Amino acid sequence: MVFEYAPNGTLFEHLHVREAECLDWTARLRISMGIAYCLEHMHQLNPRVVPRNFDSSTIYLTDDFAAKVSDLDFWSDAKGGWNPSSATDDSTISDVDGMxxxxxxxxxxxxxxxxxYxxxxxxxxxxxxxxxDGSMSVAExxxxxxxxxxxxxxxxxxxxARSCxxxxxKKRPQMAQVAARMKEITALEPEGATPKVSPLWWAELEIMSSEGS
Structure with a gap:
Protein backbone atom coordinates (compact mmCIF):
# COMPACT_ATOMS: atom_id res chain seq x y z
CA MET A 1 0.00 0.00 0.00
CA VAL A 2 1.27 3.47 -0.86
CA PHE A 3 0.44 6.67 1.02
CA GLU A 4 1.09 10.16 -0.24
CA TYR A 5 3.94 11.75 1.71
CA ALA A 6 2.77 14.07 4.50
CA PRO A 7 5.72 16.42 5.18
CA ASN A 8 4.42 18.07 8.37
CA GLY A 9 4.60 14.97 10.53
CA THR A 10 1.88 13.87 12.90
CA LEU A 11 -0.88 15.69 14.74
CA PHE A 12 0.63 14.43 18.02
CA GLU A 13 3.93 16.19 17.27
CA HIS A 14 2.26 19.53 16.56
CA LEU A 15 0.11 19.36 19.69
CA HIS A 16 2.67 18.05 22.17
CA VAL A 17 6.26 18.38 20.91
CA ARG A 18 7.66 21.79 21.78
CA GLU A 19 9.92 22.00 18.71
CA ALA A 20 6.98 21.52 16.31
CA GLU A 21 4.98 24.42 14.91
CA CYS A 22 1.99 25.28 17.10
CA LEU A 23 -1.37 24.86 15.41
CA ASP A 24 -3.63 27.92 15.44
CA TRP A 25 -7.41 27.79 15.87
CA THR A 26 -8.14 27.72 12.12
CA ALA A 27 -5.71 24.86 11.55
CA ARG A 28 -7.24 22.86 14.40
CA LEU A 29 -10.73 23.32 12.97
CA ARG A 30 -9.59 22.18 9.54
CA ILE A 31 -7.82 19.12 10.92
CA SER A 32 -10.79 18.15 13.10
CA MET A 33 -13.13 18.51 10.14
CA GLY A 34 -10.87 16.51 7.83
CA ILE A 35 -10.70 13.61 10.30
CA ALA A 36 -14.49 13.64 10.63
CA TYR A 37 -15.01 13.53 6.87
CA CYS A 38 -12.48 10.69 6.55
CA LEU A 39 -14.13 8.53 9.23
CA GLU A 40 -17.56 9.25 7.77
CA HIS A 41 -16.32 7.97 4.40
CA MET A 42 -14.77 4.86 5.96
CA HIS A 43 -17.97 4.03 7.81
CA GLN A 44 -20.04 4.34 4.63
CA LEU A 45 -17.99 1.75 2.75
CA ASN A 46 -19.25 -1.80 2.34
CA PRO A 47 -17.76 -3.45 4.30
CA ARG A 48 -17.04 -0.55 6.63
CA VAL A 49 -13.36 0.21 7.23
CA VAL A 50 -12.31 0.45 10.88
CA PRO A 51 -8.70 1.48 11.57
CA ARG A 52 -7.25 -0.47 14.45
CA ASN A 53 -4.57 2.03 15.43
CA PHE A 54 -6.27 5.41 15.46
CA ASP A 55 -4.93 8.29 17.53
CA SER A 56 -3.12 11.59 17.07
CA SER A 57 0.14 9.78 16.26
CA THR A 58 -1.44 8.09 13.20
CA ILE A 59 -2.94 11.30 11.81
CA TYR A 60 -0.47 12.91 9.43
CA LEU A 61 -0.47 16.51 8.20
CA THR A 62 0.19 17.55 4.61
CA ASP A 63 2.19 20.61 3.59
CA ASP A 64 -1.00 22.71 3.83
CA PHE A 65 -1.91 21.16 7.21
CA ALA A 66 -4.74 18.93 6.07
CA ALA A 67 -5.26 15.71 8.02
CA LYS A 68 -4.59 12.24 6.60
CA VAL A 69 -5.70 9.23 8.64
CA SER A 70 -2.97 6.69 8.04
CA ASP A 71 -1.36 3.58 9.53
CA LEU A 72 -4.44 1.49 8.88
CA ASP A 73 -3.88 -1.84 10.61
CA PHE A 74 -7.17 -3.56 9.83
CA TRP A 75 -8.80 -5.97 12.28
CA SER A 76 -7.30 -9.38 11.69
CA ASP A 77 -8.23 -12.94 12.54
CA ALA A 78 -5.98 -15.50 14.21
CA LYS A 79 -4.26 -16.28 10.90
CA GLY A 80 -3.21 -12.68 10.39
CA GLY A 81 -5.60 -11.84 7.58
CA TRP A 82 -8.85 -9.90 7.78
CA ASN A 83 -11.89 -11.36 6.08
CA PRO A 84 -14.98 -9.10 6.01
CA SER A 85 -17.25 -12.14 5.87
CA SER A 86 -15.84 -13.41 9.17
CA ALA A 87 -16.85 -10.27 11.07
CA THR A 88 -20.31 -10.27 12.62
CA ASP A 89 -22.62 -7.29 12.28
CA ASP A 90 -22.54 -6.82 16.06
CA SER A 91 -18.73 -6.70 16.20
CA THR A 92 -18.56 -4.25 13.29
CA ILE A 93 -21.10 -1.97 14.93
CA SER A 94 -19.13 -2.15 18.19
CA ASP A 95 -15.91 -1.22 16.36
CA VAL A 96 -17.63 1.73 14.67
CA ASP A 97 -18.99 2.93 18.02
CA GLY A 98 -15.44 2.73 19.34
CA MET A 99 -14.19 4.92 16.50
CA TYR A 117 -2.75 10.26 28.95
CA ASP A 133 -19.97 18.14 33.98
CA GLY A 134 -20.20 21.94 34.22
CA SER A 135 -17.64 22.75 36.93
CA MET A 136 -15.00 24.27 34.60
CA SER A 137 -15.31 27.13 32.13
CA VAL A 138 -14.49 26.75 28.46
CA ALA A 139 -11.54 29.15 28.95
CA GLU A 140 -10.03 26.71 31.46
CA ALA A 161 -16.70 15.64 21.85
CA ARG A 162 -18.95 14.99 24.85
CA SER A 163 -21.63 13.34 22.71
CA CYS A 164 -19.05 11.13 20.97
CA LYS A 170 -26.28 3.60 21.88
CA LYS A 171 -26.45 7.32 22.64
CA ARG A 172 -23.39 8.22 20.59
CA PRO A 173 -24.04 9.81 17.16
CA GLN A 174 -23.04 8.13 13.92
CA MET A 175 -20.02 9.61 12.14
CA ALA A 176 -22.30 11.02 9.45
CA GLN A 177 -24.13 12.96 12.18
CA VAL A 178 -20.83 14.03 13.73
CA ALA A 179 -19.51 15.28 10.39
CA ALA A 180 -22.76 17.15 9.72
CA ARG A 181 -22.63 18.88 13.11
CA MET A 182 -18.93 19.70 12.70
CA LYS A 183 -19.73 21.20 9.29
CA GLU A 184 -22.36 23.45 10.89
CA ILE A 185 -19.84 24.68 13.47
CA THR A 186 -16.81 25.11 11.22
CA ALA A 187 -18.57 26.00 7.93
CA LEU A 188 -15.97 23.80 6.21
CA GLU A 189 -17.02 21.77 3.19
CA PRO A 190 -14.97 18.66 2.28
CA GLU A 191 -13.04 20.71 -0.28
CA GLY A 192 -11.90 23.10 2.44
CA ALA A 193 -10.70 20.34 4.77
CA THR A 194 -8.75 18.25 2.27
CA PRO A 195 -5.27 18.79 0.80
CA LYS A 196 -5.34 21.33 -1.99
CA VAL A 197 -3.51 18.94 -4.30
CA SER A 198 -5.68 15.91 -3.49
CA PRO A 199 -9.44 16.59 -3.28
CA LEU A 200 -10.15 12.85 -2.98
CA TRP A 201 -7.42 12.09 -0.47
CA TRP A 202 -9.39 9.42 1.38
CA ALA A 203 -9.59 7.45 -1.86
CA GLU A 204 -5.88 7.75 -2.64
CA LEU A 205 -4.89 4.40 -1.19
CA GLU A 206 -3.81 2.23 -4.07
CA ILE A 207 -2.29 -1.21 -4.32
CA MET A 208 0.66 -0.82 -6.61
CA SER A 209 2.17 -3.65 -8.63
CA SER A 210 5.34 -3.45 -10.70
CA GLU A 211 5.33 -4.82 -14.18
CA GLY A 212 7.72 -7.62 -14.98
CA SER A 213 10.79 -6.52 -16.83
Missing part, protein backbone atom coordinates in the same frame (compact mmCIF):
# COMPACT_ATOMS: atom_id res chain seq x y z
CA UNK A 100 -16.81 7.55 17.34
CA UNK A 101 -15.56 7.55 20.93
CA UNK A 102 -11.95 7.83 19.76
CA UNK A 103 -12.87 10.74 17.51
CA UNK A 104 -14.34 12.48 20.54
CA UNK A 105 -11.13 12.02 22.53
CA UNK A 106 -8.97 13.21 19.61
CA UNK A 107 -11.21 16.26 19.17
CA UNK A 108 -10.80 16.97 22.88
CA UNK A 109 -7.03 16.53 22.54
CA UNK A 110 -7.00 19.06 19.67
CA UNK A 111 -9.04 21.58 21.67
CA UNK A 112 -7.19 21.24 24.96
CA UNK A 113 -3.66 20.57 23.77
CA UNK A 114 -3.42 17.88 26.47
CA UNK A 115 -1.61 14.60 25.86
CA UNK A 116 -3.95 11.60 25.60
CA UNK A 118 -0.38 11.26 31.74
CA UNK A 119 0.10 9.82 35.22
CA UNK A 120 -0.72 13.06 37.05
CA UNK A 121 -4.00 13.92 35.28
CA UNK A 122 -5.08 10.59 33.81
CA UNK A 123 -6.65 10.60 30.34
CA UNK A 124 -7.59 13.81 28.55
CA UNK A 125 -11.20 12.70 28.94
CA UNK A 126 -10.78 12.46 32.71
CA UNK A 127 -9.00 15.83 32.86
CA UNK A 128 -11.78 17.56 30.92
CA UNK A 129 -14.56 15.93 32.93
CA UNK A 130 -14.76 19.09 35.04
CA UNK A 131 -15.88 21.05 32.00
CA UNK A 132 -18.06 18.26 30.68
CA UNK A 141 -10.29 23.83 29.00
CA UNK A 142 -9.12 25.25 25.67
CA UNK A 143 -5.36 25.14 24.99
CA UNK A 144 -3.85 28.27 26.57
CA UNK A 145 -1.28 28.54 23.77
CA UNK A 146 -4.06 29.59 21.40
CA UNK A 147 -4.67 32.94 23.06
CA UNK A 148 -7.92 34.17 21.53
CA UNK A 149 -10.58 31.73 20.35
CA UNK A 150 -14.34 32.01 19.60
CA UNK A 151 -16.03 30.79 22.79
CA UNK A 152 -19.35 29.88 21.15
CA UNK A 153 -17.63 27.62 18.60
CA UNK A 154 -15.39 26.14 21.31
CA UNK A 155 -18.42 25.25 23.43
CA UNK A 156 -20.13 23.66 20.43
CA UNK A 157 -17.04 21.58 19.64
CA UNK A 158 -16.73 20.46 23.25
CA UNK A 159 -20.35 19.35 23.07
CA UNK A 160 -19.57 17.29 19.96
CA UNK A 165 -17.70 9.97 24.34
CA UNK A 166 -21.09 9.17 25.88
CA UNK A 167 -20.66 6.15 28.19
CA UNK A 168 -23.65 4.52 26.51
CA UNK A 169 -22.61 3.56 22.94
Missing amino acids: VHRYGTILLEILTGKVP CEEEGSVEQWASGYL VIDSSLGWFPEEAARALCEV MDPDP
Whole structure:
Protein backbone atom coordinates (compact mmCIF):
# COMPACT_ATOMS: atom_id res chain seq x y z
CA MET A 1 0.00 0.00 0.00
CA VAL A 2 1.27 3.47 -0.86
CA PHE A 3 0.44 6.67 1.02
CA GLU A 4 1.09 10.16 -0.24
CA TYR A 5 3.94 11.75 1.71
CA ALA A 6 2.77 14.07 4.50
CA PRO A 7 5.72 16.42 5.18
CA ASN A 8 4.42 18.07 8.37
CA GLY A 9 4.60 14.97 10.53
CA THR A 10 1.88 13.87 12.90
CA LEU A 11 -0.88 15.69 14.74
CA PHE A 12 0.63 14.43 18.02
CA GLU A 13 3.93 16.19 17.27
CA HIS A 14 2.26 19.53 16.56
CA LEU A 15 0.11 19.36 19.69
CA HIS A 16 2.67 18.05 22.17
CA VAL A 17 6.26 18.38 20.91
CA ARG A 18 7.66 21.79 21.78
CA GLU A 19 9.92 22.00 18.71
CA ALA A 20 6.98 21.52 16.31
CA GLU A 21 4.98 24.42 14.91
CA CYS A 22 1.99 25.28 17.10
CA LEU A 23 -1.37 24.86 15.41
CA ASP A 24 -3.63 27.92 15.44
CA TRP A 25 -7.41 27.79 15.87
CA THR A 26 -8.14 27.72 12.12
CA ALA A 27 -5.71 24.86 11.55
CA ARG A 28 -7.24 22.86 14.40
CA LEU A 29 -10.73 23.32 12.97
CA ARG A 30 -9.59 22.18 9.54
CA ILE A 31 -7.82 19.12 10.92
CA SER A 32 -10.79 18.15 13.10
CA MET A 33 -13.13 18.51 10.14
CA GLY A 34 -10.87 16.51 7.83
CA ILE A 35 -10.70 13.61 10.30
CA ALA A 36 -14.49 13.64 10.63
CA TYR A 37 -15.01 13.53 6.87
CA CYS A 38 -12.48 10.69 6.55
CA LEU A 39 -14.13 8.53 9.23
CA GLU A 40 -17.56 9.25 7.77
CA HIS A 41 -16.32 7.97 4.40
CA MET A 42 -14.77 4.86 5.96
CA HIS A 43 -17.97 4.03 7.81
CA GLN A 44 -20.04 4.34 4.63
CA LEU A 45 -17.99 1.75 2.75
CA ASN A 46 -19.25 -1.80 2.34
CA PRO A 47 -17.76 -3.45 4.30
CA ARG A 48 -17.04 -0.55 6.63
CA VAL A 49 -13.36 0.21 7.23
CA VAL A 50 -12.31 0.45 10.88
CA PRO A 51 -8.70 1.48 11.57
CA ARG A 52 -7.25 -0.47 14.45
CA ASN A 53 -4.57 2.03 15.43
CA PHE A 54 -6.27 5.41 15.46
CA ASP A 55 -4.93 8.29 17.53
CA SER A 56 -3.12 11.59 17.07
CA SER A 57 0.14 9.78 16.26
CA THR A 58 -1.44 8.09 13.20
CA ILE A 59 -2.94 11.30 11.81
CA TYR A 60 -0.47 12.91 9.43
CA LEU A 61 -0.47 16.51 8.20
CA THR A 62 0.19 17.55 4.61
CA ASP A 63 2.19 20.61 3.59
CA ASP A 64 -1.00 22.71 3.83
CA PHE A 65 -1.91 21.16 7.21
CA ALA A 66 -4.74 18.93 6.07
CA ALA A 67 -5.26 15.71 8.02
CA LYS A 68 -4.59 12.24 6.60
CA VAL A 69 -5.70 9.23 8.64
CA SER A 70 -2.97 6.69 8.04
CA ASP A 71 -1.36 3.58 9.53
CA LEU A 72 -4.44 1.49 8.88
CA ASP A 73 -3.88 -1.84 10.61
CA PHE A 74 -7.17 -3.56 9.83
CA TRP A 75 -8.80 -5.97 12.28
CA SER A 76 -7.30 -9.38 11.69
CA ASP A 77 -8.23 -12.94 12.54
CA ALA A 78 -5.98 -15.50 14.21
CA LYS A 79 -4.26 -16.28 10.90
CA GLY A 80 -3.21 -12.68 10.39
CA GLY A 81 -5.60 -11.84 7.58
CA TRP A 82 -8.85 -9.90 7.78
CA ASN A 83 -11.89 -11.36 6.08
CA PRO A 84 -14.98 -9.10 6.01
CA SER A 85 -17.25 -12.14 5.87
CA SER A 86 -15.84 -13.41 9.17
CA ALA A 87 -16.85 -10.27 11.07
CA THR A 88 -20.31 -10.27 12.62
CA ASP A 89 -22.62 -7.29 12.28
CA ASP A 90 -22.54 -6.82 16.06
CA SER A 91 -18.73 -6.70 16.20
CA THR A 92 -18.56 -4.25 13.29
CA ILE A 93 -21.10 -1.97 14.93
CA SER A 94 -19.13 -2.15 18.19
CA ASP A 95 -15.91 -1.22 16.36
CA VAL A 96 -17.63 1.73 14.67
CA ASP A 97 -18.99 2.93 18.02
CA GLY A 98 -15.44 2.73 19.34
CA MET A 99 -14.19 4.92 16.50
CA VAL A 100 -16.81 7.55 17.34
CA HIS A 101 -15.56 7.55 20.93
CA ARG A 102 -11.95 7.83 19.76
CA TYR A 103 -12.87 10.74 17.51
CA GLY A 104 -14.34 12.48 20.54
CA THR A 105 -11.13 12.02 22.53
CA ILE A 106 -8.97 13.21 19.61
CA LEU A 107 -11.21 16.26 19.17
CA LEU A 108 -10.80 16.97 22.88
CA GLU A 109 -7.03 16.53 22.54
CA ILE A 110 -7.00 19.06 19.67
CA LEU A 111 -9.04 21.58 21.67
CA THR A 112 -7.19 21.24 24.96
CA GLY A 113 -3.66 20.57 23.77
CA LYS A 114 -3.42 17.88 26.47
CA VAL A 115 -1.61 14.60 25.86
CA PRO A 116 -3.95 11.60 25.60
CA TYR A 117 -2.75 10.26 28.95
CA CYS A 118 -0.38 11.26 31.74
CA GLU A 119 0.10 9.82 35.22
CA GLU A 120 -0.72 13.06 37.05
CA GLU A 121 -4.00 13.92 35.28
CA GLY A 122 -5.08 10.59 33.81
CA SER A 123 -6.65 10.60 30.34
CA VAL A 124 -7.59 13.81 28.55
CA GLU A 125 -11.20 12.70 28.94
CA GLN A 126 -10.78 12.46 32.71
CA TRP A 127 -9.00 15.83 32.86
CA ALA A 128 -11.78 17.56 30.92
CA SER A 129 -14.56 15.93 32.93
CA GLY A 130 -14.76 19.09 35.04
CA TYR A 131 -15.88 21.05 32.00
CA LEU A 132 -18.06 18.26 30.68
CA ASP A 133 -19.97 18.14 33.98
CA GLY A 134 -20.20 21.94 34.22
CA SER A 135 -17.64 22.75 36.93
CA MET A 136 -15.00 24.27 34.60
CA SER A 137 -15.31 27.13 32.13
CA VAL A 138 -14.49 26.75 28.46
CA ALA A 139 -11.54 29.15 28.95
CA GLU A 140 -10.03 26.71 31.46
CA VAL A 141 -10.29 23.83 29.00
CA ILE A 142 -9.12 25.25 25.67
CA ASP A 143 -5.36 25.14 24.99
CA SER A 144 -3.85 28.27 26.57
CA SER A 145 -1.28 28.54 23.77
CA LEU A 146 -4.06 29.59 21.40
CA GLY A 147 -4.67 32.94 23.06
CA TRP A 148 -7.92 34.17 21.53
CA PHE A 149 -10.58 31.73 20.35
CA PRO A 150 -14.34 32.01 19.60
CA GLU A 151 -16.03 30.79 22.79
CA GLU A 152 -19.35 29.88 21.15
CA ALA A 153 -17.63 27.62 18.60
CA ALA A 154 -15.39 26.14 21.31
CA ARG A 155 -18.42 25.25 23.43
CA ALA A 156 -20.13 23.66 20.43
CA LEU A 157 -17.04 21.58 19.64
CA CYS A 158 -16.73 20.46 23.25
CA GLU A 159 -20.35 19.35 23.07
CA VAL A 160 -19.57 17.29 19.96
CA ALA A 161 -16.70 15.64 21.85
CA ARG A 162 -18.95 14.99 24.85
CA SER A 163 -21.63 13.34 22.71
CA CYS A 164 -19.05 11.13 20.97
CA MET A 165 -17.70 9.97 24.34
CA ASP A 166 -21.09 9.17 25.88
CA PRO A 167 -20.66 6.15 28.19
CA ASP A 168 -23.65 4.52 26.51
CA PRO A 169 -22.61 3.56 22.94
CA LYS A 170 -26.28 3.60 21.88
CA LYS A 171 -26.45 7.32 22.64
CA ARG A 172 -23.39 8.22 20.59
CA PRO A 173 -24.04 9.81 17.16
CA GLN A 174 -23.04 8.13 13.92
CA MET A 175 -20.02 9.61 12.14
CA ALA A 176 -22.30 11.02 9.45
CA GLN A 177 -24.13 12.96 12.18
CA VAL A 178 -20.83 14.03 13.73
CA ALA A 179 -19.51 15.28 10.39
CA ALA A 180 -22.76 17.15 9.72
CA ARG A 181 -22.63 18.88 13.11
CA MET A 182 -18.93 19.70 12.70
CA LYS A 183 -19.73 21.20 9.29
CA GLU A 184 -22.36 23.45 10.89
CA ILE A 185 -19.84 24.68 13.47
CA THR A 186 -16.81 25.11 11.22
CA ALA A 187 -18.57 26.00 7.93
CA LEU A 188 -15.97 23.80 6.21
CA GLU A 189 -17.02 21.77 3.19
CA PRO A 190 -14.97 18.66 2.28
CA GLU A 191 -13.04 20.71 -0.28
CA GLY A 192 -11.90 23.10 2.44
CA ALA A 193 -10.70 20.34 4.77
CA THR A 194 -8.75 18.25 2.27
CA PRO A 195 -5.27 18.79 0.80
CA LYS A 196 -5.34 21.33 -1.99
CA VAL A 197 -3.51 18.94 -4.30
CA SER A 198 -5.68 15.91 -3.49
CA PRO A 199 -9.44 16.59 -3.28
CA LEU A 200 -10.15 12.85 -2.98
CA TRP A 201 -7.42 12.09 -0.47
CA TRP A 202 -9.39 9.42 1.38
CA ALA A 203 -9.59 7.45 -1.86
CA GLU A 204 -5.88 7.75 -2.64
CA LEU A 205 -4.89 4.40 -1.19
CA GLU A 206 -3.81 2.23 -4.07
CA ILE A 207 -2.29 -1.21 -4.32
CA MET A 208 0.66 -0.82 -6.61
CA SER A 209 2.17 -3.65 -8.63
CA SER A 210 5.34 -3.45 -10.70
CA GLU A 211 5.33 -4.82 -14.18
CA GLY A 212 7.72 -7.62 -14.98
CA SER A 213 10.79 -6.52 -16.83
